[in-house]
Amino acid sequence: MADPSSYRPKPGQIPDSPGVYRFRDEHRRVIYVGKAKSLRQRLANYFQDLAGLHPRTRTMVTTAASVEWTVVSTEVEALQLEYSWIKEYDPRFNVKYRDDKSYPYLAVTMNEEFPRVQVMRGHKKKGVRYFGPYGHAWAIRDTVDLLLRVFPVRTCSAGVFKNATRTGRPCLLGYIGKCSAPCVGRISPEDHRDLAEDFCDFMAGRTGTYLRRLEKQMTEAAEEMEYERAARLRDDIEALKKAMEKNAVVLADATDADLIAVAEDELEAALQIFHVRGGRVRGQRGWVTDKVEDVTTAALVEHALQQLYGEESGDAVPKEVLVPALPEPVEPVQEWLTGRRGSNVSLRIPQRGDKKALMETVQRNAQQALALHKTKRASDLTTRSRALEEIADALDLDSAPLRIECYDISHLQGDDVVASMVVFEDGLVRKSEYRRFQIKGFAGQDDVRSMHEVITRRFRRYLAEKERTGEWPEEDGTASPLTAPGTAGPATMPPAAPPVAAPDGDADDGQVNGFKDDDGRPRKFAYPPQLVVVDGGRPQVAAAKRALDELGIDDIAVCGLAKRLEEVWLPEDDDPVVLPRSSEGLYLLQRVRDEAHRFAISYQRTKRAKRFRSGPLDDVPGLGETRKQALIKHFGSVKKLRSATIEQIQEVPGIGRKTAETIAVALAQAAPAAPAVNTATGEIMDDSEDEAPGTTADASGAPVAAGAPDDRGQER
Numbered sequence: 147m148a149d150p151s152s153y154r155p156k157p158g159q160i161p162d163s164p165g166v167y168r169f170r171d172e173h174r175r176v177i178y179v180g181k182a183k184s185l186r187q188r189l190a191n192y193f194q195d196l197a198g199l200h201p202r203t204r205t206m207v208t209t210a211a212s213v214e215w216t217v218v219s220t221e222v223e224a225l226q227l228e229y230s231w232i233k234e235y236d237p238r239f240n241v242k243y244r245d246d247k248s249y250p251y252l253a254v255t256m257n258e259e260f261p262r263v264q265v266m267r268g269h270k271k272k273g274v275r276y277f278g279p280y281g282h283a284w285a286i287r288d289t290v291d292l293l294l295r296v297f298p299v300r301t302c303s304a305g306v307f308k309n310a311t312r313t314g315r316p317c318l319l320g321y322i323g324k325c326s327a328p329c330v331g332r333i334s335p336e337d338h339r340d341l342a343e344d345f346c347d348f349m350a351g352r353t354g355t356y357l358r359r360l361e362k363q364m365t366e367a368a369e370e371m372e373y374e375r376a377a378r379l380r381d382d383i384e385a386l387k388k389a390m391e392k393n394a395v396v397l398a399d400a401t402d403a404d405l406i407a408v409a410e411d412e413l414e415a416a417l418q419i420f421h422v423r424g425g426r427v428r429g430q431r432g433w434v435t436d437k438v439e440d441v442t443t444a445a446l447v448e449h450a451l452q453q454l455y456g457e458e459s460g461d462a463v464p465k466e467v468l469v470p471a472l473p474e475p476v477e478p479v480q481e482w483l484t485g486r487r488g489s490n491v492s493l494r495i496p497q498r499g500d501k502k503a504l505m506e507t508v509q510r511n512a513q514q515a516l517a518l519h520k521t522k523r524a525s526d527l528t529t530r531s532r533a534l535e536e537i538a539d540a541l542d543l544d545s546a547p548l549r550i551e552c553y554d555i556s557h558l559q560g561d562d563v564v565a566s567m568v569v570f571e572d573g574l575v576r577k578s579e580y581r582r583f584q585i586k587g588f589a590g591q592d593d594v595r596s597m598h599e600v601i602t603r604r605f606r607r608y609l610a611e612k613e614r615t616g617e618w619p620e621e622d623g624t625a626s627p628l629t630a631p632g633t634a635g636p637a638t639m640p641p642a643a644p645p646v647a648a649p650d651g652d653a654d655d656g657q658v659n660g661f662k663d664d665d666g667r668p669r670k671f672a673y674p675p676q677l678v679v680v681d682g683g684r685p686q687v688a689a690a691k692r693a694l695d696e697l698g699i700d701d702i703a704v705c706g707l708a709k710r711l712e713e714v715w716l717p718e719d720d721d722p723v724v725l726p727r728s729s730e731g732l733y734l735l736q737r738v739r740d741e742a743h744r745f746a747i748s749y750q751r752t753k754r755a756k757r758f759r760s761g762p763l764d765d766v767p768g769l770g771e772t773r774k775q776a777l778i779k780h781f782g783s784v785k786k787l788r789s790a791t792i793e794q795i796q797e798v799p800g801i802g803r804k805t806a807e808t809i810a811v812a813l814a815q816a817a818p819a820a821p822a823v824n825t826a827t828g829e830i831m832d833d834s835e836d837e838a839p840g841t842t843a844d845a846s847g848a849p850v851a852a853g854a855p856d857d858r859g860q861e862r
Contacts, residue, residue: 150207154193160186165217166227168235169210173673176235178206181224183475185215202437206239221478222485229452236578238571241435241449251429252277252286254299254346259335260307260328261342262300263290270457277349277428294324296360296382297345300338301325350423357383401425403466404454405496405505408446409512410437416516417450420508423464432512434519448473451493455486463487468496468505529730530573536731537677540714540723543703547677548572552738553600553690554681556746560591562753565600566746569675570738579673582749594685601678601693608674609697674702681739683708683722684715691717707739766812773800777809788813 165185169178182188192199192207199207218224232240253266257273265286270276290301300307302317302325310316310329320327328338360383367376405420414436421429433450441449447469455463463486473479476493483491496502534546550570557563563585569576587599678694680686687706694702705723706715712732713722725732762784763774780798781787787795787809795806 150193150196150210153210153212155189155213160189160215161217162186163217164219164221164224165215166224166231167213167215168231168237169206169239170212170214171209172211175673176231176237177210178237178239179228179231179235181221181228183221183224185217189213189215202239209239221475222482225452225478225482229456232452233456241437241441241446250286252290252349254342256339256342256346260300260338262302263294263342263345264301275346276462277346291324292385293345293348294319295385297341297348298324298326299342299345300328302329401466401501402464403468403501404464405468405501405508406447406450406454406470407505407508407512408443408450408470409509409516410443410446411516412437414516414519415446416512416519417446418508418512418515419450419454420504420511421464422504430511432515434515442471444471444473447471448479451479451483455483459486460488463491465490466492466494468494468501470495470505470509530734533573533730533734536725536729537734540725540731541677541703541705541716543677545676547675547703549673549675550677550679550738551604551675552679552681552742553597553604554739554742554746555585555593555596555600556743556750557591558750558754560589562750563591563596564746564750564753565596566742566749567600567604568738568742568745570734570741573734575741580745582745584753593682594689597680597682597686598689598693601680601690602697605674605694605697605699605702609699676703678702678704679735679738679742680704680706681709681742682706683713687715687717707735709739712736762813763809766809768805769809773798773805776800784813 162184164181164183166179166181167185167189168176171177180188192203192213196204196208216227218227231237250265250267251270253264254275254277255262255264255273256275257271266274266276294301298319301319302310306317307329310320310327314330316325316327316330316332319325320330320332326333326338326341328335333341360379364376364379364383367373367379401422402424403422405422407418409416409418414434417433417435419431420427433453435446435449451467451469451473463483465487467483472493472495480491480493483493496505531546534548537543538546548571552568552570553565555563555565565583565585567581567583569579581604583600583603585596585599588595678690680690683706687704690706691704694700694704704717707713708715708722711722711724712727713724714732714735715722725735763769763777776798777787777795778784781790790810792803792806792810795801795809796803801809
């Protein structure tokens with residue numbers, strides 16, 4: 147635990163101007179980002195008597211080891227910079243709203259030649275119109291099904307569209323009138339785009355125009371005694387009205403607004419947002435956050451506005467934003483929202499009328515969401531804290547292990563041996579810091595030796611980062627932990643070496659999001675755990691401990707969790723530690739172990755699938771996927787390609803003489819593949835490289851049987 151006075155800036159050193167500040171821990175990792183109208187006054191609040199600080203603020207300042215700041219011109223710039231740094235550094239002590247699911251949107255891909263209506267999740271893409279979010283994907287599909295009768299826009303995937311264009315036959319929706327079938331030329335690209343624009347206008351709330359137009363057309367058709375067309379128009383009007391009824395009018399003045407409500411207690415806060423467009427509720431979503439800092443309702447609202455509109459612009463930011471409490475001061479936030487929209491945005495608290503009544507509804511939803519969240523065991527802060535304390539007591543640790551790393555080995559009968567590393571921080575998964583390894587030191591099945599290799603590689607990289615950033619200063623005559631005794635260079639691996647691409651395309655020690663550099667952004671393997679958990683018993687634990695001892699690391703605890711009896715093994719103990727079955731600590735260790743097992747299995751299956759799909763063309767150096775596909779398409783099979791002359795191979799676009807010679811030599815040296823089997827009849831084909839019924843050839847030239855059974859070999 148650090149003493150804040152040890153890194154407190156000197157009097158007069160902090161400027162009395164707007165700015166953004168960052169607290170860093172001893173590993174130079176940014177743990178908190180904040181903004182202030184006056185940096186001097188705001189930072190002074192952190193360096194008062196610890197007894198007077200909020201418990202979470204006290205934890206933050208004692209975890210930190212330094213503070214730095216950046217001066218800006220205005221409070222709006224401070225707001226923008228704070229948002230950018232929170233997104234970039236992901237500080238541990240900042241308020242982060244956890245979205246419990248990825249809400250679906252109704253999306254219209256206006257960036258395509260033939261726009262498509264579909265359900266989309268995740269990040270928004272440029273050139274796509276979004277409506278929502280919705281609570282459930284089926285709600286979108288029900289609405290679209292009704293509207294396709296009036297706006298028969300394309301809904302099929304690119305593959306279905308391409309196949310229909312090739313065959314000249316539309317899909318079922320084209321036959322039943324729910325698609326205008328642009329794939330077969332029934333409608334021009336311009337008319338289809340106009341149809342998609344009309345669909346977007348209707349979804350945006352401009353409904354009266356279409357209803358009046360359809361009613362006029364229905365009347366004209368009836369007067370002309372075209373009763374069948376009049377009946378179809380009548381059914382179209384009913385479909386539109388039914389779609390409109392799904393979103394009842396809540397604000398009579400056709401308001402475009404977002405309503406934000408907050409329900410909170412001492413530990414957590416739940417946020418609910420209703421998106422109202424054209425007076426109708428078009429979407430709803432909610433977030434939950436741990437209150438890891440001493441934060442008011444107004445500050446929670448400000449953080450929510452940053453996350454809601456930080457990457458939005460134009461009409462995605464509504465004209466009105468109604469909130470339960472205004473940020474202090476409100477002017478910079480309102481100016482920032484106005485800049486995001488490009489026109490004036492009203493940020494206020496509703497006082498009376500329909501808007502206040504709707505805000506009360508949103509508030510009730512937030513309260514129910516918080517109550518529901520409290521019932522979820524894994525996300526309860528109190529439960530997680532108790533679990534970490536139980537682990538610390540059972541393993542005789544000095545403090546609760548805030549960062550836990552777990553390792554597991556996976557293979558299929560000794561083939562494709564891989565390992566996984568998962569990370570839990572404060573009892574929650576930290577997927578951005580997951581890592582995966584390929585076992586390279588030996589071949590075959592040996593879990594103990596594999597565990598030793600993985601732990602060695604992971605913590606050798608950690609020591610390399612410490613040495614690179616100066617945390618392991620080398621004095622004259624003193625070798626670093628990466629240097630073997632009596633030598634001047636690295637013992638085995640060069641420190642901070644860049645990842646080397648493995649043969650299957652995955653990077654050695656690959657990760658989801660790698661560490662970047664040493665100014666607070668996460669770096670690869672740079673942040674040490676307080677506890678290392680291995681999936682296994684005493685042998686695996688001993689191997690992990692031996693790897694750490696060889697590297698000179700003695701401040702990281704190690705334990706293993708055996709599957710059979712859920713026993714916790716420690717390196718120096720002859721008998722395991724048995725935690726009660728009802729223990730929250732055991733439950734957390736099980737979740738950590740199971741997540742490591744899942745991540746390892748998924749990686750091993752990916753590697754195995756790649757190996758099964760490999761073919762003779764994979765051994766040709768410098769031959770990419772595009773040229774492989776061109777070769778297979780030109781010759782039809784690897785057998786015909788093998789019998790082709792160099793001149794014939796050169797006829798394939800992109801293949802020169804040198805490449806053709808390399809291909810011919812590689813195929814001549816490759817052993818013929820094993821005979822293929824027709825899974826429908828059990829017949830052994832004469833030559834596996836010929837395309838047979840029930841088989842296809844992939845880009846590598848390997849035959850793939852249609853409907854081939856899954857591998858049922860022993861897997862761990």
